[in-house]
Amino acid sequence: MEVDWIPLNELKPGEKGIIRGFRENNSDEDYLMELGLMIGTAVTLVKFAPFGDPLEIRVRGFFLSIRSSEAKLILVEKIKD
Amino acid sequence: MNEALGIKKAHPRGKKPEIEIAIVGNPNTGKSTVFNALTGMHQKVGNYPGVTVEKKTGVLKNSNGSKIRIHDLPGLYSLVPKSLDDKIAVDVLMDRLDEPQHLKLVIVVADATNLARNLYLVTQTMDLGIPVILALNMMDITHKRGLHIDVDKLSQKLNIPVIPLVANKGKGIEELQEAIGKITRTEYQYKPIWKIDNDIHEALLPVCSWYKNNSHLNETASWAEALRVLSSDKALENWLTNKNGSSFEYGIELKEIVKNARKSLEAHEIHWHMFESKWRYAWIDEMCKDSVQESDVGLSFSEKLDKILTHRIAGPIAFVLIFAVIFQSIFTWAEVPMNAIESSVQWFSGQVAAFLPDGVFKGLVVDGAIAGVGAILVFLPQILFLFFFLTILEDTGYMARVAFIMDRFMKGVGLSGRSVIPLLSSFACAVPGIMATRTIQNWRDRLVTIMIAPFMSCSARLPVYTLMIAAFIPGMKILGIFSLSGLTLLSMYLVGIFSAIGVAYVFKFFVVKKQRSSTFVMELPPYRVPSPKWVFLQMYERGKIFVLNAGQIILAISIVLWFLASYPKPNHQTNIAPAEAIQQSYAGQIGRFIEPAIEPLGFDWKIGIGLITSFAAREVMVSTLATIYNVEGADESSVSLREELRNAKNPQTGKPVFTPLVAVALMVFFVLACQCMATVAIVKRETNSWRWPISMVLYMTTMAYIGALIVYQGGKLLGLG
Numbered sequence: 001m002e003v004d005w006i007p008l009n010e011l012k013p014g015e016k017g018i019i020r021g022f023r024e025n026n027s028d029e030d031y032l033m034e035l036g037l038m039i040g041t042a043v044t045l046v047k048f049a050p051f052g053d054p055l056e057i058r059v060r061g062f063f064l065s066i067r068s069s070e071a072k073l074i075l076v077e078k079i080k081d
Numbered sequence: 082m083n084e085a086l087g088i089k090k091a092h093p094r095g096k097k098p099e100i101e102i103a104i105v106g107n108p109n110t111g112k113s114t115v116f117n118a119l120t121g122m123h124q125k126v127g128n129y130p131g132v133t134v135e136k137k138t139g140v141l142k143n144s145n146g147s148k149i150r151i152h153d154l155p156g157l158y159s160l161v162p163k164s165l166d167d168k169i170a171v172d173v174l175m176d177r178l179d180e181p182q183h184l185k186l187v188i189v190v191a192d193a194t195n196l197a198r199n200l201y202l203v204t205q206t207m208d209l210g211i212p213v214i215l216a217l218n219m220m221d222i223t224h225k226r227g228l229h230i231d232v233d234k235l236s237q238k239l240n241i242p243v244i245p246l247v248a249n250k251g252k253g254i255e256e257l258q259e260a261i262g263k264i265t266r267t268e269y270q271y272k273p274i275w276k277i278d279n280d281i282h283e284a285l286l287p288v289c290s291w292y293k294n295n296s297h298l299n300e301t302a303s304w305a306e307a308l309r310v311l312s313s314d315k316a317l318e319n320w321l322t323n324k325n326g327s328s329f330e331y332g333i334e335l336k337e338i339v340k341n342a343r344k345s346l347e348a349h350e351i352h353w354h355m356f357e358s359k360w361r362y363a364w365i366d367e368m369c370k371d372s373v374q375e376s377d378v379g380l381s382f383s384e385k386l387d388k389i390l391t392h393r394i395a396g397p398i399a400f401v402l403i404f405a406v407i408f409q410s411i412f413t414w415a416e417v418p419m420n421a422i423e424s425s426v427q428w429f430s431g432q433v434a435a436f437l438p439d440g441v442f443k444g445l446v447v448d449g450a451i452a453g454v455g456a457i458l459v460f461l462p463q464i465l466f467l468f469f470f471l472t473i474l475e476d477t478g479y480m481a482r483v484a485f486i487m488d489r490f491m492k493g494v495g496l497s498g499r500s501v502i503p504l505l506s507s508f509a510c511a512v513p514g515i516m517a518t519r520t521i522q523n524w525r526d527r528l529v530t531i532m533i534a535p536f537m538s539c540s541a542r543l544p545v546y547t548l549m550i551a552a553f554i555p556g557m558k559i560l561g562i563f564s565l566s567g568l569t570l571l572s573m574y575l576v577g578i579f580s581a582i583g584v585a586y587v588f589k590f591f592v593v594k595k596q597r598s599s600t601f602v603m604e605l606p607p608y609r610v611p612s613p614k615w616v617f618l619q620m621y622e623r624g625k626i627f628v629l630n631a632g633q634i635i636l637a638i639s640i641v642l643w644f645l646a647s648y649p650k651p652n653h654q655t656n657i658a659p660a661e662a663i664q665q666s667y668a669g670q671i672g673r674f675i676e677p678a679i680e681p682l683g684f685d686w687k688i689g690i691g692l693i694t695s696f697a698a699r700e701v702m703v704s705t706l707a708t709i710y711n712v713e714g715a716d717e718s719s720v721s722l723r724e725e726l727r728n729a730k731n732p733q734t735g736k737p738v739f740t741p742l743v744a745v746a747l748m749v750f751f752v753l754a755c756q757c758m759a760t761v762a763i764v765k766r767e768t769n770s771w772r773w774p775i776s777m778v779l780y781m782t783t784m785a786y787i788g789a790l791i792v793y794q795g796g797k798l799l800g801l802g
Contacts, residue, residue: 028602029355030161030313030315030355030358031163031602032602033355033358033359034158034159034161034201034355034358035158035198035602036197036198036201036362038358038359038362047388047391049391049485049486049488049489050391050392050393050394050396050397050486051397051486051489051490052489053488053489053492054485054488054489054498054601056391056485056605060195060197060198061194061195061196061197061198061226061228062194062195062198062604062606063604063605063606063607064602064603064604064605065481065484065485065488065498065601065602065603065604065605066601066602067488067492067601070601070602
């Protein structure tokens with residue numbers, strides 16, 4: 001595993017990353033892939049919900065809410081805009 | 082290979098003279114707006130046989146020639162079903178229902194502002210071998226998002242007609258109608274737009290032939306479905322069980338074939354898991370490069386608004402304010418039309434009473450029918466206000482933000498933000514609320530949501546709350562803005578909410594702990610201006626359901642009650658008091674029988690009659706009281722029910738029957754008790770067993786009894802009696 005790959009939920013609001021992998025036991029993986037979150041897709045962490053969880057991500061021009069527990073299982077490579 | 086994909090098997094068609102077509106699309110694409118525009122008001126709403134998924138059909142207007150029937154299918158992202166609604170949509174598209182539709186065309190409504198994700202469903206649908214029109218909606222917003230879509234190029238690449246639309250402004254609808262007419266008149270030939278590698282082709286072959294031999298999928302769809310089940314276990318599951326959840330006998334065979342096909346892919350070092358998604362998105366991304374240009378335009382209005390509405394501090398404040406305004410306005414604004422309806426019903430009842438001769442029939446009509454239904458009609462304004470707000474919240478996209486904000490708390494009790502919307506809908510009525518749980522994919526979450534939904538104070542409880550509050554809670558102001566009556570109403574809602582949380586906790590730890598708790602992936606659609614037409618249509622439909630459903634039950638029960646309260650007639654004496662007369666009636670006898678059990682709650686036998694009759698529907702409580710007190714009342718129709726209740730005295734002690742404490746205990750009983758036949762029936766249907774509705778009635782009634790007991794006895798101890 002590459003050193004600079006971090007779990008999606010460790011991005012800060014406004015930061016962007018490229019999906020590099022899915023960790024095991026991500027029960028949402030199939031669903032997320034059908035929505036277009038593939039390896040190589042760019043994701044922006046938009047914000048955390050008011051009470052800290054879930055979080056809002058932007059992908060392919062739309063916005064998704066996912067929980068930190070699932071975001072943790074998506075590995076991204078942080079990129080600069 | 083391409084030949085194999087291209088051959089279209091002759092589809093056996095029934096002898097229906099009508100042409101069946103369907104509309105599908107991702108959620109939040111304006112699918113319903115397109116459906117409404119195409120069909121006008123010529124719609125039929127029902128259920129798919131055997132299941133509770135809403136079936137919406139309409140007839141295409143302005144169609145020349147054949148009658149074209151349009152099926153509006155539930156919104157979905159992919160042909161791999163995640164919920165019961167998804168499954169129905171998929172089954173209609175694949176013609177797997179008992180009553181086949183033989184679709185001649187599918188219109189896929191897509192949101193032009195996020196084309197790639199929408200094209201996933203578009204390409205999946207195309208591969209079913211049915212003609213497809215892509216209705217590209219929200220074209221007016223694309224330039225604001227910095228998107229330029231080359232529609233002609235898109236149409237050429239996909240090899241299907243693409244109609245740009247601004248459905249909420251009616252733009253493009255005529256062109257869509259034309260395209261529908263044209264396609265349904267011509268013979269269709271599926272033309273594949275992509276190739277599959279030889280290795281995959283070989284692996285797919287046995288699965289594909291299984292479909293050709295064992296399903297009525299056409300050649301093209303067999304290939305597409307083979308690819309789908311190879312890629313996803315969820316898709317495979319859909320073929321292993323029937324709608325009752327039991328296994329198909331041929332499932333084992335299919336499972337084995339798929340297992341072997343996956344092995345042969347692995348032998349070629351092809352990762353089969355979600356292969357379909359990777360393959361489709363690779364194609365889509367490549368195609369979008371040519372047809373879509375994107376430039377950065379900064380934050381949209383929706384994103385700016387969302388910054389406030391889901392802000393760490395402003396978000397929750399906005400949430401509370403929005404719901405405070407809704408509750409406050411339901412109670413205060415509705416007062417004006419309520420008074421108007423009340424006096425109209427009184428006037429009408431007076432006219433009828435003057436017209437009819439004295440006797441049994443007059444009593445039946447005036448005291449039974451008119452009094453009962455009138456007492457319910459009076460609360461219609463509140464119900465319409467509630468549905469007005471709920472529909473707007475849903476239509477603007479704010480409901481999804483509610484789920485986003487509240488998920489944290491729902492997670493705490495083992496649910497997800499998805500349960501918030503069914504639970505919020507249950508504030509209007511638990512029946513649609515429970516039906517709305519169908520979008521919850523996890524069965525455990527769904528069951529718990531169903532079991533706690535009736536704790537949300539529904540519109541049928543409002544008549545009881547309103548009557549009790551208006552009659553017994555002083556209208557004083559608190560802090561200058563809030564009235565005590567408004568706060569009392571709010572606290573009834575809170576009692577329900579906290580009970581629901583408690584019960585959800587119990588369920589989490591004791592009842593269904595075995596199952597994995599749910600995940601929470603949800604789209605946050607852009608904020609949109611709600612369509613007034615849609616809001617009023619929803620108000621009309623739901624208001625109609627309330628009046629008709631409530632009306633039927635109430636009419637019947639009012640008449641039974643009038644009979645129970647009027648018979649047997651006292652023995653010809655003229656000087657017998659009305660209060661004594663009702664004691665001798667059947668109703669009085671029943672009430673007296675249960676009085677010892679409910680006395681600790683502060684309830685007398687008249688309230689007891691109401692508690693029993695209102696198990697049919699909560700609002701019956703009001704008409705029961707109306708009937709009972711009208712029969713007994715000294716000054717028949719001139720005194721309203723509220724005053725009757727205030728004036729009611731215990732004939733033995735001479736003390737008032739109702740005190741504010743009794744009114745609160747009664748309201749708490751109504752918050753907690755499952756007094757609604759419709760809820761019981763829908764729970765039976767949604768859980769497919771009597772186990773859950775029976776448990777629901779038992780545990781809720783127990784909680785109601787204990788709750789009212791605590792309020793009344795506790796209140797008396799505090800000297801509030």
